[in-house]
Amino acid sequence: MSTSAPTHRVIQTGDSRSFPEAHPLIERASASGEVLVLAGAGAGRAYAEVAGKAAYVAILIELGTECLGVHTGESRGDEGSNVLGFARFRLGDAKPSDLVEIVRQPNTAPAALAAAQALFEASGLKTAVCADFPGRIIDRLVRPYYNAALGRLDAKLATAADMDLTLRLGLGYPQGPIELLEGTGLAAHHDVTAALHEALGDPAYAPARRAQVAKARQLKGRA
Amino acid sequence: MTDKITIGVAGSGTMGTGIAIVAARGGFPTLIYDIDQARAEAAVGQMKAFFAKSVQRGKLTQEQVDEIMGRVAATSDIAAMAPCGLVIEAIFEELEVKGKLFSALDAVCGPQTLFASNTSTLSITEIAARSGRDDRFVGMHFCLPAQLMKLVEMSPGINTSPESFEAAWKICEEMGQRPVKTQDAPGFILNYFLVPFNNDAIRLVEEGVAEPAEIDKAIKGALGYAMGPMELLDLVGLDTQVLLCEALYGVTNEPRAACPPLLRRMVAARRLGRKTKRGFLNYETAAIFGA
Numbered sequence: 001m002s003t004s005a006p007t008h009r010v011i012q013t014g015d016s017r018s019f020p021e022a023h024p025l026i027e028r029a030s031a032s033g034e035v036l037v038l039a040g041a042g043a044g045r046a047y048a049e050v051a052g053k054a055a056y057v058a059i060l061i062e063l064g065t066e067c068l069g070v071h072t073g074e075s076r077g078d079e080g081s082n083v084l085g086f087a088r089f090r091l092g093d094a095k096p097s098d099l100v101e102i103v104r105q106p107n108t109a110p111a112a113l114a115a116a117q118a119l120f121e122a123s124g125l126k127t128a129v130c131a132d133f134p135g136r137i138i139d140r141l142v143r144p145y146y147n148a149a150l151g152r153l154d155a156k157l158a159t160a161a162d163m164d165l166t167l168r169l170g171l172g173y174p175q176g177p178i179e180l181l182e183g184t185g186l187a188a189h190h191d192v193t194a195a196l197h198e199a200l201g202d203p204a205y206a207p208a209r210r211a212q213v214a215k216a217r218q219l220k221g222r223a
Numbered sequence: 224m225t226d227k228i229t230i231g232v233a234g235s236g237t238m239g240t241g242i243a244i245v246a247a248r249g250g251f252p253t254l255i256y257d258i259d260q261a262r263a264e265a266a267v268g269q270m271k272a273f274f275a276k277s278v279q280r281g282k283l284t285q286e287q288v289d290e291i292m293g294r295v296a297a298t299s300d301i302a303a304m305a306p307c308g309l310v311i312e313a314i315f316e317e318l319e320v321k322g323k324l325f326s327a328l329d330a331v332c333g334p335q336t337l338f339a340s341n342t343s344t345l346s347i348t349e350i351a352a353r354s355g356r357d358d359r360f361v362g363m364h365f366c367l368p369a370q371l372m373k374l375v376e377m378s379p380g381i382n383t384s385p386e387s388f389e390a391a392w393k394i395c396e397e398m399g400q401r402p403v404k405t406q407d408a409p410g411f412i413l414n415y416f417l418v419p420f421n422n423d424a425i426r427l428v429e430e431g432v433a434e435p436a437e438i439d440k441a442i443k444g445a446l447g448y449a450m451g452p453m454e455l456l457d458l459v460g461l462d463t464q465v466l467l468c469e470a471l472y473g474v475t476n477e478p479r480a481a482c483p484p485l486l487r488r489m490v491a492a493r494r495l496g497r498k499t500k501r502g503f504l505n506y507e508t509a510a511i512f513g514a
Contacts, residue, residue, distance in 0.1 A: 099441060099445035127440070131432050144479060148415070172450075204478070
């Protein structure tokens with residue numbers, strides 16, 4: 001991506017999972033710009049109220065677990081405009097990673113996509129582009145793996161320590177699945193995977209027993 | 224002179240050669256067995272080439288390599304395996320073929336000899352049942368490339384005696400490896416997780432969720448993995464992934480382990496990964512990763 005970074009404006013719409021703390025992308029925003037970033041839990045709602053949408057090269061809506069089409073509408077597989085979704089990948093309570101998933105639609109304007117990539121990358125972030133599906137890339141891949149690890153732990157395939165060690169030594173992963181989930185919150189894993197299970201209907205996403213227990217304890221205030 | 228047992232390695236392919244390197248480097252007299260003498264000797268040649276690189280990189284001296292290679296021999300005569308204290312099998316992943324090999328080894332080896340299988344997907348208990356000594360049989364799954372990876376997944380079969388498992392575990396550690404204990408379950412730990420994970424990545428491509436390079440960027444950027452799943456699949460070989468799927472799905476019926484249709488089409492189109500320069504990604508050369 002060699003396009004120079006566009007100017008941008010940020011509208012904060014409540015707590016943002018992507019930018020919970022100060023970040024160059026937020027700090028360098030101006031009162032107006034070529035790209036409009038709608039950050040926070042209310043980004044989708046705020047989008048509906050944006051005036052002069054076509055004047056922006058790109059409008060970026062922060063997504064939770066929902067699809068971009070929820071905010072833009074869809075049309076026979078031909079949808080797409082200057083609007084993209086985005087989310088910095090983040091596991092539970094951990095800090096957001098430097099990876100931003102940019103969500104495009106079939107007919108997203110190439111200039112809008114290029115501007116989004118340039119903006120995030122100029123702010124020190126990495127990007128990966130995906131189509132508008134539940135779970136995008138990373139959650140779609142890691143949640144069944146985490147569920148399987150929790151299930152295998154229950155089945156006593158190996159101890160938690162040996163399972164983590166095996167995946168670290170055998171595949172070079174920085175952390176094994178059990179330690180990763182313990183560190184970032186099993187209840188948070190429950191929430192994401194339950195949403196994906198509902199959206200995709202695939203049993204691989206059904207929250208594992210240990211995640212259900214953690215969620216139940218959280219609801220009882222025992223987390 | 225050494226008081227260490229002789230380790231026999233049955234099978235002289237990539238895994239067998241790697242395991243032989245580990246055993247000989249760990250100070251064990253090492254005997255490579257293959258039904259084809261030329262293949263067994265070729266494995267010795269590959270070991271020499273590997274250790275020559277170790278000398279070049281300053282990891283070992285030539286004297287050390289001479290000593291290590293002085294402990295190595297190759298044979299196509301199964302009777303020559305009689306003195307082995309442990310035989311590690313690393314041949315084709317087929318139960319009947321492995322069973323016949325162990326049955327033949329059982330006829331020539333003494334009662335004290337431990338048997339181990341490097342299988343990555345078959346049941347240790349089922350192989351052990353064909354060995355004639357299921358109480359002295361363990362799973363020892365080395366990771367590829369065995370000569371560089373410390374991890375060994377060790378699994379007892381149902382009838383494996385605790386003493387045999389403990390003895391094999393100790394030998395594994397003496398070879399300089401890091402054993403972890405797993406149940407005798409399909410895929411053990413690594414392949415149980417990795418094969419479906421990689422299949423899921425293929426399905427994302429199949430469904431148009433993202434391009435292969437974007438999937439790798441996302442996984443590496445978000446999780447700090449050294450390689451993305453598409454790069455890893457291309458390195459392992461897409462034909463090998465098909466075999467892994469068939470083996471794992473065949474014993475688990477786990478939907479995520481089933482071979483994705485796109486993977487079969489890629490193999491049919493001879494897009495096998497790095498070795499054919501085209502897989503999910505394109506490569507300038509077919510050179511081995513990291514070489």
